[in-house]
Amino acid sequence: MSWLILWAIVFYVSVASFALVSALVAIGGFREVRELFQALAEKMRGPQ
Amino acid sequence: MHFGLLDWSITLASLAGTVWIGLLTRRHVGRIEDYLVANRGMGVYVGTASLVSTEIGIITYMYQAQFGFLAGFSAFVVGLITIVVCFAVGRTGFVITPLREMQVMTVPEYLERRYSRRVRVLAGLLMAFGGSLNLGIFPIIEARFLTITTGIPPRYVAWTMAALLLIALVYTALGGMLSLMVTNYLQYVLLAAGTLIVTAACLSRIGWSAMTGAVLEHMHGRGFDPFADLGVGPAFILWQVLLWVAFMTVWQSTAMRAFSARDAATGRKVFTLTSVLFLGRAVIPMAWGIAALAFFAGRAAPAAPVPGEVPAAEMARVDAELATGFRPLLDQGRLEALLPRVERLERLAEAERSEPHAQRARALREEIGMVAMPWMVASLIPGGWLGLVMAGMLAASVSTYAGYFLGWSAVISQDVVSPLLGRELSPQGKLRLTRVTIVALTAFIMVWSLVYEVPGPAYFYLQVTANLFMAPTLLTIVLGLYWRRASALGAYACFILGAAASLAYLLPGLGLSVGAAGNLSWGLALLGLVAGSLLRPGRASRATARGAA
Numbered sequence: 001m002s003w004l005i006l007w008a009i010v011f012y013v014s015v016a017s018f019a020l021v022s023a024l025v026a027i028g029g030f031r032e033v034r035e036l037f038q039a040l041a042e043k044m045r046g047p048q
Numbered sequence: 049m050h051f052g053l054l055d056w057s058i059t060l061a062s063l064a065g066t067v068w069i070g071l072l073t074r075r076h077v078g079r080i081e082d083y084l085v086a087n088r089g090m091g092v093y094v095g096t097a098s099l100v101s102t103e104i105g106i107i108t109y110m111y112q113a114q115f116g117f118l119a120g121f122s123a124f125v126v127g128l129i130t131i132v133v134c135f136a137v138g139r140t141g142f143v144i145t146p147l148r149e150m151q152v153m154t155v156p157e158y159l160e161r162r163y164s165r166r167v168r169v170l171a172g173l174l175m176a177f178g179g180s181l182n183l184g185i186f187p188i189i190e191a192r193f194l195t196i197t198t199g200i201p202p203r204y205v206a207w208t209m210a211a212l213l214l215i216a217l218v219y220t221a222l223g224g225m226l227s228l229m230v231t232n233y234l235q236y237v238l239l240a241a242g243t244l245i246v247t248a249a250c251l252s253r254i255g256w257s258a259m260t261g262a263v264l265e266h267m268h269g270r271g272f273d274p275f276a277d278l279g280v281g282p283a284f285i286l287w288q289v290l291l292w293v294a295f296m297t298v299w300q301s302t303a304m305r306a307f308s309a310r311d312a313a314t315g316r317k318v319f320t321l322t323s324v325l326f327l328g329r330a331v332i333p334m335a336w337g338i339a340a341l342a343f344f345a346g347r348a349a350p351a352a353p354v355p356g357e358v359p360a361a362e363m364a365r366v367d368a369e370l371a372t373g374f375r376p377l378l379d380q381g382r383l384e385a386l387l388p389r390v391e392r393l394e395r396l397a398e399a400e401r402s403e404p405h406a407q408r409a410r411a412l413r414e415e416i417g418m419v420a421m422p423w424m425v426a427s428l429i430p431g432g433w434l435g436l437v438m439a440g441m442l443a444a445s446v447s448t449y450a451g452y453f454l455g456w457s458a459v460i461s462q463d464v465v466s467p468l469l470g471r472e473l474s475p476q477g478k479l480r481l482t483r484v485t486i487v488a489l490t491a492f493i494m495v496w497s498l499v500y501e502v503p504g505p506a507y508f509y510l511q512v513t514a515n516l517f518m519a520p521t522l523l524t525i526v527l528g529l530y531w532r533r534a535s536a537l538g539a540y541a542c543f544i545l546g547a548a549a550s551l552a553y554l555l556p557g558l559g560l561s562v563g564a565a566g567n568l569s570w571g572l573a574l575l576g577l578v579a580g581s582l583l584r585p586g587r588a589s590r591a592t593a594r595g596a597a
Contacts, residue, residue: 003272004260007121010327011256011335014127015247018328021096021321022240028093029233036094036229 055435062439095318097236102451113421116337120271127330138319143297172463178516184496196422235443242440250339262342283563294518301455340420347384363396457485520546538580546573
């Protein structure tokens, strides 16, 4: 395999995986931020 | 230039939204653990967003694009090293798992448990020194991106940067890691969108075949084979592998994400997921740099020689023309007029074997490489979309400043000031000290950014200033964990020798290549640690070596 083909594969895999994992992080992260704030609010309401 | 009202509105709204949400978290911060490691409550996705958005700023896009512009596709090898190392650290938990299990908040904290308080202070000082030097060039390089893409006059750029730093400062100083995690999540979404918009524009308006054609035509046969290319090569690759292992394990802002995780397993998952994004972090902006080369080279007309002119006279003439005309053309973004002349100077210097001319041509190409990507973005991206890209870029930068402020200020306050005071500060005292350190750090980088001129490609400078403390830190931690004879004397020698060899690259008179300086740093640091430890061996028990109290 030539360097040119290798770099083309690396580039397109990078872009595709960046887009895919970014979508996963955006969706999963939203849920986690909500849970984090709920946990912090409960901690602040609880006994010191 | 078409950065219009809509673009400004999108950009400012995104910044205002980020600050507002960052400040909302303030009321949840009480203890130093909340502040520095978010009460160790970080999940996988927020952790990934936080780590990646901290490690991607405008500076990242600028230096990676410059590296792609200068080294072509050979630069991509760094992306491959990154994904392999990050994935391996994520799967094995190498270093991060033992440190997370010890519940440390900063990396040097382990060094006190394992060696001595003085080793911790020395490590903290070198980390603060190297980290500040590293952070110190961010504003001036990022300012160039902002000036070019938004059209802000250069005289206002220092104020723009000060405003950005202030934004990061306000919510980091008040909300700490908790604020960072939440704002980093939002910033990640914006920066990912901006990254994909610019990449789509490069592919649709310039195209992959034009990019490969530009590298073939304008890099004198280089740009594809990383093992053969000057500037990359085997020594550089070996050093990058070592440095990325250290970066993924002991770089303070990275390690803090592992320390902030709910548990060690979550920390490892964050690193595994991040490996994919770190591949893109390197390869995508490097490809923008190559696209910028194709964009401007495609518009350039070859430099025509004067009939009858001998090569030596032509070289002197082109050199003189560039001495007077380079700066104005660079500031106007007329890179298509500069590139052929610089290439001509390179060829003539090679043919005439004139090292001074070759060095000047290299320096000019580096300068073009630094601004080519932002000029391309300003030309390629239509109004409205440019606002979205800018929102993503600024989000990336603010999150980077915020993450680094917190990381380095934690080291300065926890590992330098507190141990030197010789007494345990109260939680409120620690919080106050960390906040004061953040303000001092901001003042330093504003000044350093204005007075220091970066030698060679920015990528090399940033890696060397990081290597300065990362090589000795990783070695003292790994040998500290797995070699009972490792001692404080060895640790001192390791830090001093490792840092000195890295600093040698920054002294141009020595003429050390970046790869040679980097490998020398690792070699000497290891030698110092082993020799010092054999000379005066440590007596750590297995439990102490693993950091138990």
